[in-house]
Amino acid sequence: MSPETTAAQAAHRPPKGPACRSLSDLDPGVRARLCHHSEHPVPTRLRDLGFVPDTTLMVLRQAPLGDPLEVEIRGYRVCLRRADIAALCVVPVAQ
Numbered sequence: 001m002s003p004e005t006t007a008a009q010a011a012h013r014p015p016k017g018p019a020c021r022s023l024s025d026l027d028p029g030v031r032a033r034l035c036h037h038s039e040h041p042v043p044t045r046l047r048d049l050g051f052v053p054d055t056t057l058m059v060l061r062q063a064p065l066g067d068p069l070e071v072e073i074r075g076y077r078v079c080l081r082r083a084d085i086a087a088l089c090v091v092p093v094a095q
């Protein structure tokens, strides 16, 4: 399977793969793309903030105790509690 085929399939109907991880587990500074697995619907409040599938985002930093997390999405920054974003599935993307 060529890389092009893999990317096209991922964009069309992304399977939950080995690269998937919880947004709350994403390391700061790593850019990632939101998945849309049916078992993890994005809460309405987060959708309203721009957390929709295929959106690229990045965890900027964590508070000293690891909560909340500052996330950059769509050019602005939001602070979110770890528990609120633990259900969001993301895949790191190339820098």
Ligand SMILES: [Zn+2]
Pocket: 015, 016, 017, 020, 021, 035, 036, 037, 089, 090, 091
């Ligand atoms: Zn995923």
